[in-house]
Amino acid sequence: MIDYLQSKEQEMLFMLERLVNKDSGSHYKKGVDTVGKILSNEYKLLNFKVDIVEQTDVGNHLLIRHKDATSPKIVILGHLDTVFKEGTVKERPFKIRGSRAYGPGVIDMKGSHVTLLYALKALIESGCEEAYKNVHIIYNSDEEIGSTTSHVLIENIALGKQYALIMEPARPDGSFVSARRGGGHYDLKIYGKAAHAGIAPEDGISAIEEISHKIIKLQKLNRIQEGINVNVGIVKGGESANVICPYAEAVIDIRIDKLEQGLTIDQEIREICKKADVPGAIIELEGGINRSPMVKNEGTVKLLKMIQEVCEELGLQITDVSTGGNSDASFTSNVGVPTIDGLGPIGGNAHSEDEYLEIPSLVERTLLLSKIIKRLSECENKS
Structure with missing residues (x-):
């Protein structure tokens, strides 16, 4: 041959x-x-x-x-x-x-x-x-x-x-x-409410503020010594510096060493994203652990x-x-x-x-x- x-x-x-x-x-x-x-x-x-x-x-x-x-x-x-x-x-x-x-x-x-x-x-x-x-x-x-x-x-x-x-x-x-x-992929989307940052900031709901809370909590899920890695790798949001941000999104990458870790980390991510830290913000989470x-x-x-x-x-x-x-x-x-x-x-x-x-x-x-x-x-x- x-x-x-x-x-x-x-x-x-x-x-x-x-x-x-x-x-x-x-x-x-x-x-x-x-x-x-x-x-x-x-x-x-x-x-x-x-x-x-x-x-x-x-x-x-x-x-x-x-x-x-x-x-x-x-x-x-x-x-x-x-x-x-x-x-x-x-x-x-x-x-x-x-x-x-x-x-x-x-x-x-x-x-x-x-x-x-x-x-x-x-x-x-x-x-x-x-x-x-x-x-x-x-x-x-x-x-x-x-x-x-x-x-x-x-x-x-x-x-x-x-x-x-x-x-x-x-x-x-x-x-x-x-x-x-193994690993997984999540798309996190935050919906807020736009308002003028100088004239009526009290009318706005900042999606950037909300996603910032989520990013900090997600990154704390890292347990590198155990073989669990969580990385918020992409973040987008905002329309203008003088506008309260009405929408923001993040992409989250997960890596695991053991199958059972996938179940644990998925539950933890969903618990974090279940409730808004900023009143009025709406959270949408898609994805999951897709490879053992x-x-x-x-x-x-x-x-x-x-x-x-x-x-x-x-x-x-x-x-x-x-x-x-x-x-x-x-x-x-x-x-x-x-x-x-x-x-x-x-x-x-x-x-x-x-x-x-x-x-x-x-x-x-x-x-x-x-x-x-x-x-x-x-x-x-x-x-």
Whole structure:
């Protein structure tokens, strides 16, 4: 398979450029669906069946498996959306500089789309039917905004699977991800009443004053040593310096180490936001804990061992790490499926203008992924 993939490197880069040069921010449904159609057509050429799960406000989700697959035991997750707004590609399209490729979403995770597609092509080329018929791929469209419309779908498809491979990018040193923190997202909106700050301040209700009380109380929920992090990361409000603020809003990010911490912190946040500190202010809270922690349990350790054996066969020494970032790995882990994340290519600076992919890793990680799928399929057939 190495000769096949090396001969396809330029083709893989062309596919990467094609995908990167399509805006596909989470809230840009048309763009996300365009990326989905490109990938759907590619898989159909390989005799894979693509089921479309229609969505109204976000892009459609895709469920992909070979037309002759019966009961695949490997679920593979990827996401079609990026964090970049419509028009970003026009400002900074795909480019190659030295040994790196740049562009919006190039490493998170359009490089992974190429890796997965060509890993399956390599398995087909090698005639390894038990491997390419043993995968069930889920491409969701809202991972970057919490997988609110897709997490139940992911959990339902994952149930009964033996392994979950998550196509988030590798760490910059190539490491896999064997554990992730859980977390949540809340939108806090405060409605007050506008009034002239000089003429009739007594007629106003300050949304900024109210949200200030809430921010102080929310930040005090931090228990870093216990693994609970609360961050009010965005605050907006106010119309003018001489107007009592009628509306303010805040975005709250939560990170947890243990599942039970999510229940506790959710109750505490809702208790804080249940009652206004400023008389007359109206509080609206949306959101919740949307990802449980991905735990490095016994099943994950066994899966990691098998994967690292494949690495050694290829002459690779790849470690595993725990990270505070969220991914859909939490959902497969939550339903008891041994899960390894970070199986995409190597790169860095995701979600930024300097996001990049290390081009030499494209073929290397594609070969590795194909060998992992093959190994896990052989293990499944022998069990």
